Amino acid sequence: MRYLLGLAAAMLLTVTLFAQQHVYYEFSSPNGVHHEAEISVAAEGLPQGAAIFRMSRSSPGRYATHEFGKNIYNIKATDKNGATLSIKKLEGDVYEVTGHKGYVKVSYTLYGNYADGTYVGIDETGCHLNIPATFMWVKGLDNAPITIHFNLQNKNWKIATQLKPGNDAATFTAPGLQYFMDSPVKIGDLSFTEWTVTNPDKKSYRFRIAFDGKDPNNKLDEFGKKVARMVKQAQAVFGETPAYDYGEYTFLASINPYVFGDGMEHRNSTMITTGNDFTGEDNQLGVFSHEFFHCWNVERIRPKTIEPFNFEKSNTCDAxxxxxxxxxxxxxxxxxxxxxxxxxxxxxxxxxxxxxxxxxxxxxxxxxxxxxxxxxxxxxxxxxxxxxxxxxxxxxxxxxxxxxxxxxxxxxxxxxxxxxxxxxxxxxxxxxxxxxxxxxxxxxxxxxxxxxxxxxxxxxxxxxxxxxxxxxxxxxxxxxxELNRSFAGKAWLGNIALDTNKNNQLFIASNTIKNTPVYNAGLDIDDIIISIDGKNVTQKKEWDDVLAQHKINDVVEVVYKHRNETKKTSITLKESPFVKAAVxxxxxxxxxxxxxxxxxxx
Ligand SMILES: [Zn+2]
Missing domain, CATH: 1.10.390 (Neutral Protease; domain 2)
Structure with missing residues (x-):
């Protein structure tokens, strides 16, 4: 997702025309132990008529739809004086507020118990927020500036985000909806390590890892140095890093068993979730290098087919x-x-x-x-x-x-x-x-x-x-x-997944693949294998053992059950076309x- 610099000019115009247009968010998690947050979104400068508030159905960097509206409830609308306004559900995730005088505040409860790059995780240790999964937004106010305030439940909590710091440590701003939606927020007892990267034009940027996890061996600084080495190699590909907004790039890195494996790129940050304990070993670097490369490739070198990003439907991209x-x-x-x-x-x-x-x-x-x-x-x-x-x-x-x-x-x-x-x-x-x-x-x-x-x-x-x-x-x-056959000279009938069901029957657990011997023989997903070569089999190993005794071009007979009908087929074995590379x-x-x-x- 990207923030068009031209938008700044457009925004100035908006500000002139509707000086009062602004969106304010408040976030707190008093019932974090049960994964609930209390959220309000207040819009001022609304034009006359019905105001439409909605949850998103998609999220930058994700291309399928995700019905984020499913996890909100207790939805209320009030005016500036706290008086109740009429709110009506138009669709599962779309709400209409009528009878307002230019100001509407909608509040709701959000349930979030899946911390990764796409969803939300709220608990008593902190809050992990992907913005489209967390915050409602107001249709037609895409360019209105946004202010967000977090009420922290714990005095040790810190906030990490690419949003612009505001008047105090718990307040941030965004120039408009697209930027806001692209700016995940991590709140908790975070640790930080940071370093500086300088470009050929002598401009420097602060890099930091905002780390959520246990680090018993104090490996975070050392790990930061490893990430910095990777960053240098990425910088060498392009000759420079992008000019990060507000002078910094943040790895929001949750490396602990309570998150779900993911990595999600953003303009000046990335949300990394690795569901293992932090070790600081090299094998935890992969997601960092992939996501970091995105700060050029997709965040700024951006396909036209997903620009601007549509939060109401899936975004089809050709590139x-x-x-x-x-x-x-x-x-x-x-x-x-x-x-x-x-x-x-x-x-x-x-x-x-x-x-x-x-x-x-x-x-x-x-x-x-x-x-x-x-x-x-x-x-x-x-x-x-x-x-x-x-x-x-x-x-x-x-x-x-x-x-x-x-x-x-x-x-x-x-x-x-x-x-x-x-x-x-x-x-x-x-x-x-x-x-x-x-x-x-x-x-x-x-x-x-x-x-x-x-x-x-x-x-x-x-x-x-x-x-x-x-x-x-x-x-x-x-x-x-050079490339060589991975299984040279070995008989092969196709890559299939075999498993044993609770009735101790061997069955095909995945689609068979076109042009492979097993597919050509008519075997399909869910078929139960009774015997191969006359030998009854119930375990994958028994099947593999029979195959291992055969040569390429041998024909094996398989008896199997398809929907309770016992059938027989013969499979002509081939050599696997898969290759491996070697010096x-x-x-x-x-x-x-x-x-x-x-x-x-x-
Ligand atoms: Zn990616």
Whole structure:
């Protein structure tokens, strides 16, 4: 989410026209022990007629809908003197207040017991607030300035947020609704570690980790130094950090067993929730590097299809393969460059990305644009019915990262450029200027960076608008890396999940996947396996043991039950197409240099 600088000018105009338009929020959690908060939103300068107050249905950085209105109750409306006003529910989460004289205060109780990047967690130890999940807002007052005050239940509590500090330590302001909604708030007995980052233009920014968790070994400062090393590698990709509003960037980091694993990017902060105890080890850095990369890629280099963000419905984006996928690629790569992940270990990621593009149906059959647009269903979208994602969807995170890998390697081999050059060009053209981009704009930038329009058209036609296969072997060979079959020479019938049910029957627990032997044999999710090769099986291991005795091209007979009907089929075994990456034994000096330039410190 972003705050348009142009909005400041528009706001001044608004202020002139409706000098009194302002929205005030009050927050307290006197019944925190039962996860309740008391909230009020007061709007002044309302135009005549009905005023519409509502809860959001979506949240910046999340693309599916989340019905935040489900967790509020005790809804009341009053005027400036505290007299009751008429409030009517128009929809599940939309309320209409009538009979007012320009001022309405709506108050409600909020229940929140799920601390992560999307929802709310309230208890006696503190409050973890994602704004769209917490606060109602007033339709038509998007540009009205906002003041929010927190009543702290405990004198040790501190507040961390990217909101602008106000008149006292518990008051903050926002220039308008979009900015407010993008600014999560963490309240509790927080610990801090901080450092300074200076850009080539000599401007410095304060970085801090606002930490919620136990740190028995006093590792937080040391961990902050590790995060700072990662930040430096990210800064090197773009040449500079963004000019953070109010001079600082905050990692709101909850690392404790009482939160749910997530990471959510924001303009000058990120909400990180890791459901483990804090150790300060390198393996807790991954979510930091991914989310931090977003302060360029998606927060400022922003897809036009989600700008401005709509809080009333899902937001369909055609470029999550770049916004999330390229961020995924760099999130891992930055830790290699900063020395936290060894290049050898990174090859597992490389192999995984090759498999994503080569061996998943969503990437074989559909473009990354089509997969991005599915985020409105898959991005923590909740459904009761079964889906067929295994056969038609590949995550835009890994799909996009697989494209980033191919593009990075190709730019290096063909043009003596790197993906960093492309990202820096996007930053200059769309990020620094905060002009939202389109997919054709990305293609044009690739043409400019490579000075080769034909290449850019070809790449986008084949791999972004299309879903052509990518031959990774020659690209990786330049870096002295070879691809080999992960299970060479072993009989394989497809990747399926097998489980034993409470009646001690072995059953297929996931969709079987198109073009694999088990799919072609007609086996489907929920089918119960009775025997393979004449041997009765009830456990996965028994099934695996039978398979292990077979060779590629063998035919095995399977007896199974589908809806109480016993059936028989035969499966012709193949070799798994999945590959792994390894450094070539005979890699040349120039191949090693290519790999070091790619994975080495910047
Ligand atoms: Zn992300």
């Amino acid at each position: 999550l393969w770049l916004a999330e996928g390229f961020t995924q690629y760099y999130g891992v790569l930055l830790l290699v460059r900063a020395g936290f992940t060894s290049p050898e270990k990174y090859l597992n990621t490389v192999g995984g990305l090759v498999n994503t593009k080569t061996n998943t149906l969503g990437a074989q059959l559909y473009s990354p644009i089509e997969n991005s647009q599915r985020a409105v269903f898959v991005d923590a979208g909740v459904a009761v019915d079964k889906t067929n994602y295994q056969n038609m969807f590949t995550s835009y995170y890994t799909y996009g990262a697989a494209l980033a890998l191919a593009l990075d390697l190709e730019l290096r081999a063909k043009y003596k450029l790197t993906l960093d050059d492309f990202m820096r060009a996007l930053w200059k053209k769309y990020g620094k200027t905060e002009i939202a981009y389109t997919v054709p704009g990305l293609e044009e930038t690739l043409a400019q960076v490579t000075n080769d329009k034909k290449y850019a058209v070809d790449f986008f036609t084949k791999y972004i608008y299309g879903h052509d296969a990518i031959d990774y072997a020659p690209l990786l060979a330049n870096a002295g890396i 070539k034994a005979n890699a040349t000096e120039s191949e090693n240099a290519f790999r070091n330039a790619w994975l080495g410190e910047k």
